[in-house]
Amino acid sequence: MAAAKGLFAKCQLFKWNIQAISAGIFQNGMAIYPSFYIDPIFRKEVQQELVQSGEIDQYAHLPTKPAANNQTCSLTFDPDISLFTNYLMRDGRKNFARQLVEKSLEQVKRIQLEKFHKCTSEEDKAKIELDPKVIFHRAVTNSMPLLQLMPVKRGGVKYQVPVPVSHHRSRFLGMKWLIEASREKDKKTVRFWTQLARELVDASNNSGRVIRRKQDLHRQCEANKAYAHYRWS
């Protein structure tokens, strides 16, 4: 009986969803869920914040989209690392991409520990960051460019015009450069995750190939600043 009721309830829920969608009023581009569906608030601490600010009441009457299959309330979850994994993934091999990221974070930890143990004084030891996630975030923040060059055609000539980048695009570029730098490794014997770990540590110290690439771009933007007005005219 309970089972039948459960099935019935599920069917009802399902039916309601279909109805809302078939109404066609709330069409949301190509998305299957109508526009009034809210994104899932799957982190416990975020929900706590909403409860404290009282904002949670405004969601009580709105249906929620299902949580995606890489979202979890687990303490190990990090949205930026999840995003980085997705950028790194090829041919939909998520598990493999995840392994690579995890291995490189492990390698970061090893590199930092090695440095830590080489230090003799307590002061130097205190300066070394041992958390690979912090290193990762620092590396990504350091490799995010502020400007980029956009080709603009004026009078038959293409000018490379410096334009500011959005936060999203900037983060994408930073992560992409980190991945590309690790793929273009010098020796074939070096594994991808080892190289990625090195790049992450380098970038977190504001040095290395990725940072140089960012600085090159900034330098080019600086050189082309005379064309900046082509953004509007």
Next chain:
Amino acid sequence: MMRKIGIAFRPHNLLNIQNWLLSSRKILEIRTLSAQASSTTEIGSIDTGAPVENGDSKKNLSKAMKAYLDRAREHDEFMNAQRVEFEIGKRHLANMMGENPETFTQADIDNAIEYLFPSGLYQKHARPIMKPPEEVFPQRKAAEFDETGRPYHFLFYTGRSNFYQVLYDVVEHINEMYKFEDSMTRKNLQPDPMLKLNLSGTEWIAKSALEFRVVETVSDREYNTFVTAMDRLSNMPFAYKVKDFIMEYRVSLMNQSETYDAIKPQIREDGRESVTVYECRRKRAIGNVTVISPGTGKITINGQGISYFEGIQEREQILFPLIFSNMQNKVDIEAEMQNGGPSGQAGAIRYGISWALRSFVDQETMESMRLAGLLTFDIRVRERKKPGQAGARRKFTWKKR
């Protein structure tokens, strides 16, 4: 003019017209309806006040007015006949059901009709009904003008006097708000944040409800105007001063977590409670998930442990609802899964666990699980490949020849 009169029918009974007239402000002094009017043959005629003689007014009646009165009378007769028929039908129905006709209520009628005419039609309004004629036949407006053809309402010539009266009221309130705001600014006073109008959990009344309230047809565009005007009023800093007026046009929304009930747990042979969710789906995967309480956190998937899934992500997904509701070591999970890949199977199990866990957690946790997107069934499936294309959306490389 004829068109205007066409819509100017009166409602189903004279009492209503009396109420309507009483409620409308200016008309009160000018004219009242005598109860005698209903008993005379001229149903629907408007008894004028003392200053005008009865005979004179009849002579002065315009053709349009006569036509209106005829229609009003016809409508009244029709409604009376319907009402009598309904009463007789109700008594017959009560006798058929073996109940007392005197105490037979509308709820009893609905039950009887559902019992006597079982209908499998999906649309509820397509099923047989028996309702009072007032509910079956659309409401009509009361007289909008006197016997000389002079309209009572100053917005009569807009064609939708009641609707525009609402908009007029909104604008009056907005202007008042502006004045009030100015005076408060002069006194250097800010609106009270404690009194701030909280409209969450309610929405503007639907177009049909608005139409019913003003007894006029309202176009989509006019309804949008209404919503925009009301939004503007309710977004003003001192809107809480006209809260009563605003709330008249708001309806409360249903709480999302109240849209479904938890499954009742079954007692197993070993005395523990269990809830089984049958046919949990996600993508191509399908299977049954059982949650047993109390337990020790043992997970069995197709006879194996959580190691049934090789990927970390899938294991995380299984644990997601358990960690979220703090039940990870308090229940046992048993799942039988078929078809699909690891991601789909893990998603289906996650849904099954969340759906079953509602029976073992409190209302608050259930609501936060809903907000976390655990209780929404994921309806997304693989999109089919189309002929003449490389994939679902991807086209073949275009060659001119």
